Every structure is written in structure tokens, then in C-alpha cells.
Amino acid sequence: MHIDPDHDSLSYWHATQEPMIPVDDVPATAEVVVVGGGMLGVWSTYWLAKAGVPVVLLEKSAIGWGATGRNGGFLTGGAATGYPALIDLLGRETARQLFALTMLGQELAHEVVHEEGIDCDLRRTGTLSLALSASGLDGLQTHYELLRTDGFAGEMLDRQATQALINTPLAEEIAGAFLAPTGGLLHSSRYLAGLARAAQAHGARIVRAEVTGIHTAGDHNLIATTAGSIEAERVIIALNAWTDTLVPETTNVIVPTRGQILAYEPREPIFTTATGADITPTGEYWQQTPDGSIVIGGCRADAPNKDSGVTDMTATPDVIAKIEGVLPRLFPNLSDLQVARRWAGLMAFTPDYLPVVDAAQSSVSTWYGGGFCGHGMPFGPIIGRYLAQAAVDGTLSDDVGILSRSRPSLA
Numbered sequence: 001m002h003i004d005p006d007h008d009s010l011s012y013w014h015a016t017q018e019p020m021i022p023v024d025d026v027p028a029t030a031e032v033v034v035v036g037g038g039m040l041g042v043w044s045t046y047w048l049a050k051a052g053v054p055v056v057l058l059e060k061s062a063i064g065w066g067a068t069g070r071n072g073g074f075l076t077g078g079a080a081t082g083y084p085a086l087i088d089l090l091g092r093e094t095a096r097q098l099f100a101l102t103m104l105g106q107e108l109a110h111e112v113v114h115e116e117g118i119d120c121d122l123r124r125t126g127t128l129s130l131a132l133s134a135s136g137l138d139g140l141q142t143h144y145e146l147l148r149t150d151g152f153a154g155e156m157l158d159r160q161a162t163q164a165l166i167n168t169p170l171a172e173e174i175a176g177a178f179l180a181p182t183g184g185l186l187h188s189s190r191y192l193a194g195l196a197r198a199a200q201a202h203g204a205r206i207v208r209a210e211v212t213g214i215h216t217a218g219d220h221n222l223i224a225t226t227a228g229s230i231e232a233e234r235v236i237i238a239l240n241a242w243t244d245t246l247v248p249e250t251t252n253v254i255v256p257t258r259g260q261i262l263a264y265e266p267r268e269p270i271f272t273t274a275t276g277a278d279i280t281p282t283g284e285y286w287q288q289t290p291d292g293s294i295v296i297g298g299c300r301a302d303a304p305n306k307d308s309g310v311t312d313m314t315a316t317p318d319v320i321a322k323i324e325g326v327l328p329r330l331f332p333n334l335s336d337l338q339v340a341r342r343w344a345g346l347m348a349f350t351p352d353y354l355p356v357v358d359a360a361q362s363s364v365s366t367w368y369g370g371g372f373c374g375h376g377m378p379f380g381p382i383i384g385r386y387l388a389q390a391a392v393d394g395t396l397s398d399d400v401g402i403l404s405r406s407r408p409s410l411a
């Protein structure tokens, strides 16, 4: 694959695991076609192949070339907003159900990675959310109490207990933290390539082709691609930031949004958990990988219009400079970190910060999911399973009705 360094800086994940480039040919027909080789498309393909359904996955570049291979590698249950905001939006019971769905997604990922023997550094480290003020700690306390009452694990840590998890002195402003013990970390590119290979082993075909249009002919769909056309009975569209190119009703609902991120040269072990803090209103997050590299992203609030609507996958000096300021501010002894690489990827945001999962209006027997608001990893396995089930049953389960395009918060 041709990579233009001016436009596509390699992520740490791609630099340490060459992305998987599909080599299969485009077949003339398929029972199910999945469009998009990010985590949602690969999970949908995996479940279908495992159930013995003939499935073809179409990816325009390489497996994980979108957000999935450029992200922070956090696998942590929950949605993009905290639990109190989720309850405000959905009401207590529905928020609980949705949160439980993401916890199930997280667990499914662990199960399948283990079952398929996928070597992707998946580890249950816990996810630590740092409070940078007394009021920040109060906010995390509310989040914790609501979660605990609804049966979800969590722990509040004071400054000393927080320090025990981080092997460098904390800045004064760190008041404590919330720990989600089931949260985990992984190597995004190895994870997805491993899952794609498992899908192939179960019979899936994975093809490099860009879908340019889907046309309904009777009860079939004709999928036009840059490598030829395919006739398919059922289609799953898993394009996240690119969803509106094939699902017009998601225009201005699933909005591409650039996320910027960098990796530091390896250091001695410092961070033992997935860690985040809100230095800016859009949040910062980081992990230390097994080779000692530190991958950190965020500071979107410092970009013009928070990088909303941006479809260029290039990091910008202003946001990167802000990210470089995060760790030295929170951990004074980390003033000598050396940046190894910088990159960007496309997330997709919705107005209510929840993904959309629905049937597409413009073609028959076609379903889609997208708009994960920078928090797709726990959703992928479970939403992929619902989409795969829709392609088998011919209808989408009511379980994900709360995520439909017609929900009131997207009106």
C-alpha cells in the first residue's frame, strides 16, 4: 500500500504491526457484504463467519486503517459521556441497560481474543480517571455512586492510592481518581488484524475495494466498488466517519471529527493503567505499552471548532503542542519525554454522544452502525453481533432500538 508521509503519518500501532492488506478478489455474489474494515466491520464479519454465513468484507485501504488503527487502545466499558450524563439523557433504567451492553462488549472482546489466540497485548489494567480539583473529585464521586448502585464495579481513590498506581510523583493538582477495574488496554492493529484472520479462518473473504454506491434491484443490492460489482442479499455498513457517504440520512448526525495523538519514545515502567484526565473539556488519555512507549491523545478542545467536520487525517502543530504539555504538567519529573511519532485519525460524533445503529433507508436489507464519539472499542463486539444477527434474521433487534436514527435526541 502506498503511504504518503505528508498526509498519513503512521500510528504507533501501524508502525509496530504492519496493517493487514486484503488480497482476495471481488466475487460476483455474496450472501452478506460488510463495508468497512474497522473494528465494527471486522467484528460483524467475524460473528457471521463464525455462524457459518458466507460473508465478504470490503475495505478500501487496509484493515484498521481508519480510527481503529490510530486510537488510544483503551477497551473500557461505558459510553463517551459519564454515567450521570447518560442517566440525564436516557433515564436510569435505559442508561443502565446501555452501560451493561458496553460491559458485555468489553467482555466479549476478552473472550474472543482468548478463544482465537489473538496476540494483541490485551490486558485488564483498570482505567483510571484523574480528578484535577476538589470539584472534579466530587463529579467522579457522583459517577462512582450511581454506577455502584446500579451494580457496576468501581473504586474511588485518594491522592495516595492514586500515587500507588503511577510510578512518578503527581503534580499538586491531582486530587484523587476513579478506577474502573475492568477497563483494559490492547495493541489496536494487532487486535484487529488477529480478529480479521480469525474471521478468515472461519470462512470470511476479505477484499480490498472501495464501495462507491449501493443500488437496490428487487430484493437484492448491487454494490458498486472500485474493483467490480457484487450482488448481495444483505449489507452491513460499518464506516463510522464515512457513514454519510453511503447512508445519506446520517449527514450532520454522524459527523467526522479528527482526533490527534502521539507516541513518546520508550521509558521505564511509569503508568500501570489506562489513564485519563480532563485538562481540556474534551479530555486527554494515555497508556504505556509493553515496550515502554507512552501513547497519549486529546486536546481537541484546542483545535478550531474542536476539529469537528475535519476529514483530513493529519496532525496539526497547535493540538500536538498542547498534547505534549499534558504529562509534564501532571507529572513534573516527565519533562524530558521524547516524541517518537505523531498522527491523527477520524472519529465520528453525534449530537447526543451515542452511536447510531439502524436500518438504512436507501437500500433493502441494509443495516449500519457508527458515531461512536471516540469510544467505540467496547461497542464493537456487541454492536457487531447485533448487526450480524440482523443480517441473519432480516431485522434488527429491539435491544438496540435506543440507538436508532429516529430517537428523540437526534430529532
Ligand SMILES: Cc1cc2nc3c(=O)[nH]c(=O)nc-3n(C[C@H](O)[C@H](O)[C@H](O)COP(=O)(O)OP(=O)(O)OC[C@H]3O[C@@H](n4cnc5c(N)ncnc54)[C@H](O)[C@@H]3O)c2cc1C
Pocket: 035, 036, 037, 038, 039, 040, 041, 058, 059, 060, 061, 062, 063, 064, 065, 066, 067, 068, 069, 070, 071, 072, 073, 074, 075, 076, 209, 210, 211, 212, 238, 239, 240, 241, 242, 245, 258, 259, 260, 261, 297, 344, 345, 346, 347, 369, 370, 372, 373, 374, 375, 376, 377, 378
Ligand atoms: C485518535 C483517536 C483515539 C481514540 N481512542 C480510543 C480509545 O482509546 N478507545 C476507544 O474505545 N475508542 C477510541 N477511539 C475511537 C475508536 O477508535 C472508534 O470509535 C472506532 O475505531 C470506530 O471503528 P469503526 O469500525 O466504526 O470505524 P473505523 O475504524 O474508522 O473503520 C472504518 C473503515 O471503513 C473504511 N472505508 C471508508 N470508506 C469506505 C468505502 N467507501 N468502502 C470501503 N471501505 C471504506 C476505512 O478505510 C476504515 O478502515 C479513538 C479514535 C481516534 C481517532
